[in-house]
Amino acid sequence: MCQLLGMNCNIPTDILFSFEGFHRRGGLTDHHADGWGIAFFENKGCRIFLDDKPSVESPVADLVRRYPIKSENVIAHIRKATQGAVNLANTHPFMREMWGQYWIFAHNGNLETFQPETGQYYRPVGSTDSELAFCHLLERLRSKWSEPPELVELFDEVARLSDEISGNGVFNFMLSNGEALFAHCSTHLHYIIRCSPFNTAHLVDDDVSVDFATVTTPRDQVAMVATQPLTDNEHWQALSSGELILFRDGAPLLTRKPHA
Numbered sequence: 634m635c636q637l638l639g640m641n642c643n644i645p646t647d648i649l650f651s652f653e654g655f656h657r658r659g660g661l662t663d664h665h666a667d668g669w670g671i672a673f674f675e676n677k678g679c680r681i682f683l684d685d686k687p688s689v690e691s692p693v694a695d696l697v698r699r700y701p702i703k704s705e706n707v708i709a710h711i712r713k714a715t716q717g718a719v720n721l722a723n724t725h726p727f728m729r730e731m732w733g734q735y736w737i738f739a740h741n742g743n744l745e746t747f748q749p750e751t752g753q754y755y756r757p758v759g760s761t762d763s764e765l766a767f768c769h770l771l772e773r774l775r776s777k778w779s780e781p782p783e784l785v786e787l788f789d790e791v792a793r794l795s796d797e798i799s800g801n802g803v804f805n806f807m808l809s810n811g812e813a814l815f816a817h818c819s820t821h822l823h824y825i826i827r828c829s830p831f832n833t834a835h836l837v838d839d840d841v842s843v844d845f846a847t848v849t850t851p852r853d854q855v856a857m858v859a860t861q862p863l864t865d866n867e868h869w870q871a872l873s874s875g876e877l878i879l880f881r882d883g884a885p886l887l888t889r890k891p892h893a
Contacts, residue, residue, distance in 0.1 A: 635710060635711060635712050635713050635725070635739075635740070635741040635742075635860075636655065636658050636659075636710070636711040636713075636741065636859070636860045636861070637708075637709070637710055637739055637741050637805060637806075637807055637822070637858070637859065637860045638651065638652070638655045638671075638707075638708070638709040638710070638857075638858070638859050638860075638863075639706075639707065639708050639709070639807045639809070639814050639816060639856075639857070639858040639859070639880075640704070640706065640707040640814075640855065640856070640857055640858070641705065641706050641809075641813070641814040641855075641856045641858075641880035641881065641882075641883055642705050642706075642853070642854060642855040642856065642882070642883045643705070643852070643853065643854045643855075643882040643883040644705070644852075644853060645675075645703035645704055645705055646703055646704070646705070646853070646855055647701040647702060647703050647704075648671075648673075648702075648704070648707050648709075649698065649701055650834070650836075650841070650843045651857060651859075651863050652671070652697060652698060652709065653698060653836065653839060653841055654836035654837060654838040654839050654841070654863045654864075655688075655709060655711070655838070655859070655863060656669070656688040656689060656691075656694050656697075656698065656711075657688075657689060657838040657839055658688075658711055658838060659687045659688030659689050659691075659694075659711040661689045661838075662837075662838040666687035666689075666713075667685070667687075667712040667713055667714040667719045668683070668684060668685040668686065668687075668711075668712040668714075668719060668720075668721075668723070668724040668725075669683075669684060669686075669687070669688035669691065669694065669709070669710060669711045669712060669724070670682060670683040670684070670709065670710050670724050670725050670726050670739075671697060671707065671708070671709035671710075671726070672707065672708050672709075672726045672728065672737040673702045673704040673706075673707050674704050674705060674706040674707070674735070674737070674809065674811035675702075675703075675704060676811075677734070677735070677811065678735075679728065679735045679737065679811065680702060681726065681728055681737070682696070682697055683721060683724045684721075684724070685719055685720050685721050685723075685724050688711055705811070706737075706809045706811050706812070706813075706814050708726045708737050708738075708739050708807045708808075708809055708814070709726070709739070710724075710725035710726050710739035710740075710741075712724060712725060715743040715762075716743065716760065716761050716762045716763075717759055717760040717761035717762075718760065720759070722758050722759035722760075723759040723760060723761045723764070724759075725738075725739040725740065725763060726738055726739040726807075727739070727763070727764050727767050729755055729767070729768070729771055731771050731774065731775055731810075732775070732778075732780060732781045734781070734810045734811065734812075735810065735811065736771060736808065736809070736810050737807075737808070737809050737810075738763075738767040738770070738806060738807070738808050739763075739806065739807050740761075740762075740763035740766060740767070740804070740805065740806045741803070741805040741806070741821075741860055742763075742802060742803030742804050742805050742806075742819055742820070743762065743802050743803050744762040744763075744765075744766055744798065744801040744802040744803070744804060745762075745801065745802045746801045746802065747762055747765065747766060747769075747798065747801035747802065749765065749769040752768055752769065752772035753772065753776075754771070754772055754775050754776075755767075755768035755769075755771045755772045755775075756768055762802075763806075766798055766804070766806075767808075769798070770791070770794055770798070770808075773790075773794055774787070774790060774791075774794075777790065784813065784879070784886075784887070785887065788815075788877070788879050788887045788889070789889075791808070791815055791817075791877065792877045792889045795817045795877055796875070799817075799819055799875070803819045803820055804817065804819045805817065805818055805819050805820060805821065805822050805860065807858065812881070813879050813880060813881045813886070814856070814858070814879070814880040814881075815877065815878070815879050816858045816872070816877070816878050816879075816880065817876070817877045818872035818873065818874060818875070818876050818877075819874060819875070820874065821860050821861060821871075822858065822859075822860060822871070822872040823858070823859055823860070823861065823862050823869040823870060823871050823872065824856060824857060824858040824859075824869065824870055824872070824878070824880075824885075825856070825857050825862075825864075825867055825868065825869045825870065826854065826855070826856050826883065826884055826885075827845060827853075827854070827855045827856075827857065827883075828853070828854040828855070828883070829849075829851040829852070829853070830846070831844070831845035831846040831849050831853075832844075832845065832846070832867070833845070833846075833866075834864045834866060834867055835864055835865055835866045836863060836864055836865075837861075837862060837863055837864060837865045838863070853883075854882065854883030854884060855883050856880045856883050856884060856885070858880070873890055873891060874891065875890070875891030876888070876889065876890050876891060877889045
């Protein structure tokens with residue numbers, strides 16, 4: 634399966650520390666070597682970097698590691714191919730426009746039986762089940778609303794569609810429009826909230842530590858979401874299977890857990 638990484642914060646923040654550990658999972662500390670990508674929202678704009686090379690060998694990853702881009706919402710993905718060839722068109726995250734906003738999506742899983750009808754507004758360019766699910770999700774949302782709905786309404790509909798799509802296989806995903814970050818768990822997804830008082834964190838995938846108290850202000854708050862925890866001296870919270878969380882300003886704002 635693939636690896637997901639997301640960040641949502643209350644002020645623009647760089648992701649260099651987390652990405653330093655995360656990119657090593659693309660062929661060094663793990664076997665996910667079928668391409669990688671990362672997207673940074675900056676106000677209404679979005680920078681997206683993609684490469685079909687393993688992230689540990691990618692010159693594009695080296696650029697990102699040395700470029701302290703500050704963003705309030707970031708989604709990154711390291712691919713282990715299940716459906717679709719290893720090429721740039723099949724590399725996550727995927728981007729589309731809806732309601733005058735860019736939307737970014739990345740998926741970890743395998744939707745073996747997912748065969749939705751061809752959409753009117755959104756169609757995949759590549760051949761992955763992931764991009765197909767993203768297009769279907771946006772198609773249903775745009776068909777329901779011509780303008781952005783209230784956030785609670787949108788969250789409820791994304792939750793309903795997530796349940797529907799999850800019936801076809803494993804559907805761990807992250808989705809963002811630059812204002813909030815949706816995270817849905819089928820099997821493995823964890824998150825941590827970093828806020829004052831900040832501590833020192835140590836990476837799982839490399840012998841690197843950072844004292845966040847030296848690089849933050851007391852009002853900073855950051856939510857990090859990952860397939861597997863990135864640090865070994867912090868408490869990461871596991872999402873339940875079927876759980877959907879919406880993060881805003883560095884904290885969970887809306888949560889929907891599966892029925893007991």
